[in-house]
Amino acid sequence: MRFLLAALSVLCLVDDNGSQREPVVGHTSQDTLPGLKECLQRELVPRGFAGAVLVGDRDATHFQQSYGQGLTSETKFYIASISKQFAAIAVLKLQEGGRLSVADEISKFLPAVPVDKTHITLHELLTHTSGLPQQYAADGIVDRGAAIRAVLAEPLQSAPGEKFRYTNDGYNLVAAIIEITARQPYEAFLRRELLDPIGLADTGFWGEPTTHGALIAPTMRPIEPTPNWGFRGATGMYSTTTDLYRWTRALLDHRILSSATTNALLQPYVSTSAGDYGYGWFTSATPQGNKLWTAGYEDFGHSGIVTAYPGGRISVVLSSAGEVGGKPARDVANAAIDRALFGPSSQCGSNPIIEALDSTKHLVPYSVSLEVTTYAGRKGVRLLNQPPLGSDTMAVVQGTDLQDGTIDVDVAGKPVAGASTGARGFIGIAFRIGTNPAEYECFYLRPTNGRADDQLRRNHSTQYISAPKFDFDRFRREAPGVYESYVDLIPGAWTHIRIVVRGQSAKLFVNGTSQPVLIVNDVKHPARSGPVGLWIGDETDGYFSNLRIEPEG
Secondary structure (H helix, E strand, C coil): CCECCCCCCCCCCCCCCCCCCCCCEEEEEEECCCCHHHHHHHHHHHHCCCEEEEEECCCCEEEEEEECCCCCCCCEEECHHHHHHHHHHHHHHHHHCCCCCCCCEHHHCCCCCCHHHCCCEHHHHHCCCCCCCCCCCCCCCCCHHHHHHHHHCCCCCCCCCCCCCCCHHHHHHHHHHHHHHHCCCHHHHHHHHHHHHHCCCCCEECCCCCCCCCCECCCCCCCCCCCCHHHCCCCCEEECHHHHHHHHHHHHCCCCCCHHHHHHHHCCCEECCCCEECCCCEEEEECCEEEEEEEEECCCCCEEEEEECCCCCEEEEEECCCEECCEEHHHHHHHHHHHHHHCHHHCCCCCCEEECCCCCCCEEEECEEEEEEEECCEEEEEEEECCCCCCCCEEEEEEEEECCEEEEEEEEEEECCCCCCCCCCCEEEEECCCCCCCCEEEEEECHHHCCCCCHHHHCCCEEEEEECCECHHHHHHHCCCCCEECCCCCCCCCEEEEEEEECCEEEEEECCCCCCCEEECCCCCCCCCEEEEEEECCCEEEEEEEEEEEECC
8 A cells, every 4th residue: 555644734835944572773873853762662562563754954963863673764664655746746857857747648648548538738647637547557567668558558547637536557657758858777866866966875766786884674574576657656766864854955945946936846736635745745634834744654564754844944754664553654653753842731641631721832723723812711712614614623632642541621602693593602622633634533512402301312411423424414314322321511601521532432521420421332444543632613702721631652
């Protein structure tokens, strides 16, 4: 399974200035970021993380360390879909030389293109908007012409340019077009034009012998890396944290492409349910500003992510540990870095995460406005709905990665002034939020139901949902009364919520009750770690204060 996973995202341009073994901690070559080493030690080692981490800025490396038996900072890892940005940059390098344009149709380069694919452009291949499917049609094919024919024989899933559909097959065609235009093997062109000028001696390609430096990290299942077109353009490269850091610095400093072309590479061209996408790079919103990142995951356990943060800091995570806590190991390490550098009070690991919610510093809003205010004698954050309205109206609390543990928070919810008769002041907490923020578990309250004269409404005072597939309406049809319950509530009054989640069980406690008011023993998403979010429903005036999260394990 070779694909990019996206996170929270907004538009952004780069500024011109700019078998299992006991886990062990390897050599630390650099450590000038207070708290980062301890945070990663506490979060990664107990979970069996194996890999390498580097954090630096545009000037120097500040932290570099390996984790896992036999791994060092020089160990090579397959970087999966991070390879795509190398292919995209090679295209732009050829464009700068006047040898092609991203506006060119693929029929200019490829023979016998079927009629329905004739007008697909290079831009559409690079942005996953060509309509080609994700079929890995070129996997195992050694001959370039045969690989091209295999990809072009696949039926389109949508009209070219119509929508984002992630496809490795499209980037296999990108590699073929690079090779045809450059009149030399794909790997030779990238090495001559991109890798060698930046000094990436430890970066190479699928099937190449690793004659320099340390060997490639072990994989979780046997692989046979023989050169073939399924591993060109879309994936197949290997590298080290040092090389990827050096590469990212050079890219952001415009030492690979011109300033204008670099911005053309990184600017978002298409919005997706998982994020905004440029050519091989995503952008994401954080409380500190917008960050750039590119990531990949191989089904044999190797994964990686490169992040360029606001202010110039760069992090590189490479891993051979597959999944940790139900998420790619690279995501677990990357979340720990975020927590150590930017999270509430720089807390991480099993320490309680305490967020007074007296500022919006660590909150990333989704279809809500945020305002720090004092309400009913208590300082907190106010959330109001903003277009587009929908179920994913929340503020994600950065640095609150949780799989199992306890969440405590004070909430006050009421319908907004002039709300419709169906408004209930819906307010609650989303947890285990996925890489795609539209995927999460949630307990919420309907405050106006708590003292309603209608007993059926009272019975609907609390609710569990699991987005996006299990909303309240589906639960009422398929399992009436199982996923909601009564509790005494007053609209607009401060109410204490406690959520205890372990494995596939989640329990909701309200206002200090010794027994849960709602029990769910079949949480719908698989157990996984993810951030916590402050959640409101439609037409809600919501307030949150005193968030405390205690992870277990």
